[in-house]
Amino acid sequence: MRKVAGVLSLLMALAISLLAGPLYANESQAVKRTVAPSKYDVTKEVTLEGTIQSLVRKPAPGTIMGAHLMVSTGHGTVDAHIGNYFVVGKYAMPFASGESVKLVGIMATINHQSVFLVRTLQTGNSTITVRSDHGFLIYPGAKTHLASISSTGGAR
Amino acid sequence: MNFKTLLVAMAVAIPMLITGCSNTPKGSGGTGTVTITTVPPASLEVNQSATIAATASGGLTAGGIDWSCTPIGTCGTFDPTSTASGGTTVYTAPRTAGAVSIVAASATTPTITKSVSVNITAVATATNITGSYTFFANGVDLNGVAYSVAGSIVINGAMGTVTSGEQDYFDLTSPTIFASDPITTGSITVGSDGRGTLSLTPTSAPAETFSITVVNNDHILITEFDSGATASGSLDLQTAPTSVPTGGNAFALLDTAGADAFGGVLTSNGTISTASEADDDLSGSPDFDFTMAAAFTAPDVNGRGTITFTDPNFGLFTVAYYVVGPEAFRLIEFDGVGFAVGSMYGQGTGTFSASSLSTKFVFGESGIEDGVSGIGVYSAAGQFQGNGTSALTSGVADVNLGDGTPVLAGSLTTGTTYFANADGYAGLAFTGATTDGLMNFGVYLIDPAINVADPNNSSGGGGAVMLDLDTDNIGVGIVPPQGTSPTFTGNFAYSMDGVFETATTFAYYGLVGEVTSDGTSKVAGLADYNELNTAQTPAVTLAGTYTADATNAGRSTMQLTINGAASPNNLTLYQASSSLVLHVDVDSTGVGLGTIGLGTFEQQQ
Numbered sequence: 001m002r003k004v005a006g007v008l009s010l011l012m013a014l015a016i017s018l019l020a021g022p023l024y025a026n027e028s029q030a031v032k033r034t035v036a037p038s039k040y041d042v043t044k045e046v047t048l049e050g051t052i053q054s055l056v057r058k059p060a061p062g063t064i065m066g067a068h069l070m071v072s073t074g075h076g077t078v079d080a081h082i083g084n085y086f087v088v089g090k091y092a093m094p095f096a097s098g099e100s101v102k103l104v105g106i107m108a109t110i111n112h113q114s115v116f117l118v119r120t121l122q123t124g125n126s127t128i129t130v131r132s133d134h135g136f137l138i139y140p141g142a143k144t145h146l147a148s149i150s151s152t153g154g155a156r
Numbered sequence: 157m158n159f160k161t162l163l164v165a166m167a168v169a170i171p172m173l174i175t176g177c178s179n180t181p182k183g184s185g186g187t188g189t190v191t192i193t194t195v196p197p198a199s200l201e202v203n204q205s206a207t208i209a210a211t212a213s214g215g216l217t218a219g220g221i222d223w224s225c226t227p228i229g230t231c232g233t234f235d236p237t238s239t240a241s242g243g244t245t246v247y248t249a250p251r252t253a254g255a256v257s258i259v260a261a262s263a264t265t266p267t268i269t270k271s272v273s274v275n276i277t278a279v280a281t282a283t284n285i286t287g288s289y290t291f292f293a294n295g296v297d298l299n300g301v302a303y304s305v306a307g308s309i310v311i312n313g314a315m316g317t318v319t320s321g322e323q324d325y326f327d328l329t330s331p332t333i334f335a336s337d338p339i340t341t342g343s344i345t346v347g348s349d350g351r352g353t354l355s356l357t358p359t360s361a362p363a364e365t366f367s368i369t370v371v372n373n374d375h376i377l378i379t380e381f382d383s384g385a386t387a388s389g390s391l392d393l394q395t396a397p398t399s400v401p402t403g404g405n406a407f408a409l410l411d412t413a414g415a416d417a418f419g420g421v422l423t424s425n426g427t428i429s430t431a432s433e434a435d436d437d438l439s440g441s442p443d444f445d446f447t448m449a450a451a452f453t454a455p456d457v458n459g460r461g462t463i464t465f466t467d468p469n470f471g472l473f474t475v476a477y478y479v480v481g482p483e484a485f486r487l488i489e490f491d492g493v494g495f496a497v498g499s500m501y502g503q504g505t506g507t508f509s510a511s512s513l514s515t516k517f518v519f520g521e522s523g524i525e526d527g528v529s530g531i532g533v534y535s536a537a538g539q540f541q542g543n544g545t546s547a548l549t550s551g552v553a554d555v556n557l558g559d560g561t562p563v564l565a566g567s568l569t570t571g572t573t574y575f576a577n578a579d580g581y582a583g584l585a586f587t588g589a590t591t592d593g594l595m596n597f598g599v600y601l602i603d604p605a606i607n608v609a610d611p612n613n614s615s616g617g618g619g620a621v622m623l624d625l626d627t628d629n630i631g632v633g634i635v636p637p638q639g640t641s642p643t644f645t646g647n648f649a650y651s652m653d654g655v656f657e658t659a660t661t662f663a664y665y666g667l668v669g670e671v672t673s674d675g676t677s678k679v680a681g682l683a684d685y686n687e688l689n690t691a692q693t694p695a696v697t698l699a700g701t702y703t704a705d706a707t708n709a710g711r712s713t714m715q716l717t718i719n720g721a722a723s724p725n726n727l728t729l730y731q732a733s734s735s736l737v738l739h740v741d742v743d744s745t746g747v748g749l750g751t752i753g754l755g756t757f758e759q760q761q
Contacts, residue, residue: 027334031584032585033442033444033585033596034585034594034595034596035442035595035626035627036588036593036595036626036627038440038526038627038628039526039528039529039593039627039628040527040528040628041527043495050363058689061657061658061659061660061661061662062657062659064527064532065300065531065532065655065657065662066300066532066535081527084299084300084301085301085328085413087299087302088299088301088328088329089328089329089330089331090301090328090331106528108527108528110527110528110530110531110559111531111560115527117527117528125711131526131527132415132439132440132441133439133440134286134439134440134441134526134627134628135440135442135526135527135528135628136415136417136440136524136525136526136527136630137415137524137527138413138414138439139301139302139413139414139495140688141492146675154298155596
């Protein structure tokens, strides 16, 4: 059924495109649309491995909003920000104390406090995407397109 | 009657005969009369003021006048409460409608008085809020995840009831998206100052309670006022429920959960788009000027139809639209692919060009940001004017990324370019140096006859909807035109929502209420304040002082104290017209990370 729905969606998209008639995209005047380099720099990502100490649903004031994981690593406890989408709702995960995790992300300083911004989180055999490559928290069910994000962005 | 009794009777009767019936001294002080020489208008709207004066004659002159009114406690105030004979005082009407008697009394002989009646009129009544209305509210739920609702309802204002309706609703804490959900019952109340409550009971989704403030009978600001969510939007008279977007349309959608934004212009034949130019920002990857196809279904009896967009960079997604009027639609995604919400406006029959942005405009936008820039949400507001070709002749903006260092009146002119195509697809490109990194605005021009903030309002039309299309910020907003020499006087509906963070606490919040501006430096009023996770507090006090920016006409700064808080919120105001002011909160590190907030003042009419 899922397959059928997928095919139907594809056909619908095709039909809409065909029916769309004459189009006048790209007629804008020559205005340079410069896209700044992302402050979230994937080239500076590091991987941390450790065990979950605790899940902090309501973090201390002054820290970045959303849920944090306190993770014990070989270099001490790391405050890892994961946002709320894997803590409440359809995609909530248990995040049990003592559970092993592998985190990929970058260290950042928000309001004079260090925080590890998690982009992907691996527990057991599953890896979840917490952030986009540009550092935005993303709701897991809504991002099936992420793998095929357009390459048309950038300087024009 | 003996002689002694006769003397007593004469002692009482003679003074009465001398001074007449109403202003006769009855035993103490001097003699004379009190006359109200500058009378208030026969009727006065709630919270409004009038300058009045009275004189005292004869032996009463030196003592002057004491002012009072009835019914005591609910009849208004005087500033000052005592005046010299002939001096003026400012009477301010109460917040509730009804008959009031203003009394000028001799300070020397308080029993000598003169009264005048004033009818205090309401700015709105529930009875006048009757018919089909379209509403939307966007925000976050108790767990800080995306929450939105949009729909249409039938209101019987005289009865104070909502008799039917339909809505689309998502709350990411819930696994269920409630699409096309019938609304079975509800209620509405409206006070004399336009503040009130709207409660809705859908068939499947949880019940919603909104605090509301009436701007006019066709346009009402709303904010969710329950412990489930804080979400802000509006309730607008639905004038043509059978309308499908046709002709030229501008649209802007933001999905805070998926971190995506979509916007542009499209031409519709009522079934499909026949032309378009669009932008998107997919989690920090903006795409500019591509073709986005759309297919429409006709609205149902409640004015709900659907639009399926095909974004070549994203794929297919479907939103419900709820008709406000032939050229205004509220959009909410219900397919679970994403959670986009926004608006679509008609563009009229004319064409656009770079000169379309050569007059003055203000803008206000809010959205999400990457984890590095700040606490996760941001807002900005500003004003600008194009030179008719490609540069801005003036412009400043206030930007608050929630990093503790908001930009105040950052210049928008240096290095900025803009364009506007014949179809209304436009954009502004900044260097980012004075806008905290904001660099690309997608601007989608609307019908000059449509008011982007109040779609049923026949004045204040034009402008645009907009997107912020950046790698670190993704936002949505409006761009109303800016009038010449607007005033800021009278009763205004006030809204604001966002998040605040201090050294000890933080919360998402929303508030809606009513303030009165004196036109020079002060506002005061009441609002219902939903501080999610903490409390829903009705009727908190708002007291603000504002100062015009001498360098940038149209921009003002305001210190607004909410509920008597020790630290006021620092707002920057950008005035579009005498009816509309956009404001952005620009608190600094003085109160933790401060407040991120965006909202409007909209004059009650």
